[in-house]
Amino acid sequence: MRIVSWNVNGLRSIMRKGSLDRLLSMGNYDVVLLQEIRSSGDVPLTIMGLGYEAYPFPAERKGYAGVMTLTKVKPISVIKGLGIKEFDAEGRVITVEFNEFYVVNAYFPRAGDDLSRLGFKISFCGAIEKFLNELRSRKPVIVCGDFNIARDRLDSSFWDEKHPGLTPEERAWLSQLIKDGFIDAFRELHPNARVFTWRSYKERWRAMRIDYCMVSEELRGKVIKAEVLSDVEGSDHVPVMIEISN
Template sequence: MKIISYNVNGIRAAATKGLFTWLQATDADMVCLQEVKALKEQIPDILALIEQLGYHHYWFPAEKKGYSGVAILTKVKPNHVEYGCGEQWIDAEGRVLRADFDGFSLMSLYMPSGSSGDERQAKKYEFMSFFNSYIDELRKTHPNLIISGDYNICHRAIDIHNPKSNANSSGFLPEEREWMELFINNGFIDSFRHFNQDPHHYTWWSYRAGARGKNLGWRIDYHLTTKVLENRLKSVRILPDALHSDHCPILLELV
């Protein structure tokens, strides 16, 4: 079972850069997308292409056009799809989508960024607080859970190219890192770090100053799995050669 998570930073833009030729070559069973920035009625050609590749597809866009939004593509039809998390403002921004399968549930998550200013940082903290409680409740009925997506947080210094100069940057603030530490320690596995403790592995790069070419990045995209799935983890890889977005995809393989 191959599961990809990818913040595509606009699925229409990514499609023009060869996203679906690449996806066909990966032969992934399931794909969590974030920041799709499109309503289904805006992308009929893309939906047709997705179906040609053999995927069922489920979309939870933001109410605001051209903003946020998540999707799940899967070759295995889910038993159930849950759109949103029940919190009005979060659901209006299209940030949480879950598909339940035999053996596990898969969530595509797009956590808010706080980089635009104090107001959005406050909303990010509000999301983090809500999400803690939401997942605690969800795990009572869905213990085999994979939360894949863009968390907009670097967990530790190893996950960012320059921790000292970014100490006061949204995405690497002490409160955010502490939240990530507590969230993971509350029964989750950072699946990439489960296999790889080496530095210089990132999933997002600024478009400025040639950051990607210099590998001056941040690791903010994760496959977090509940610990009960540990014996099913086969491998996790970051795929930086995929150039359809300012993020790159991450690939989780399960047995």
């Protein structure tokens, strides 16, 4: 199964640029995970024409956050949210269940330029960690999306621990998730690669790897490929993809 995950920074914008159509037509992806769709959840006809079933989970606030999962493989079940109102109102997590595993599409909150949402972010991290571990008690889990956290110095072009995504609290939580038995697939296959998935529009020298595909330990031997699609344009993020053997 080939899975691609992308923070599109606005679904309408990315569709208008033709970037999503190009990505879907070139990759033959089974599952496509989109974050920050910023829409009401309407599915563009061109997406439907490519053979995907679409499962949107928009934020209640118009033009904000939201996730959408597209899949060519019919899921057994779809879980919208974490079951916690303050997080689910922002449309941050949608999960599809397949025979072999769960695929979780996650858009983590940003801590804010002044770190005013750091507490909210860490609470969300704790809630999704509990959710992932509960799913994993039933079958393996793949979680992909924009985590808004750089794992360590290799994953950022600059270093400021008061910058959102680089705080000790955020990085400690990501380390804990890895200790729980979730594997950073890209780092597993490319241990020394210095590649970024987000770059500031205004300050091009600011870049971080904050988008991940992580798999639970049970799937370690099934990860065939994990890539950052650095040549795909249209957003301030680039897609990340993973291929899992049957």
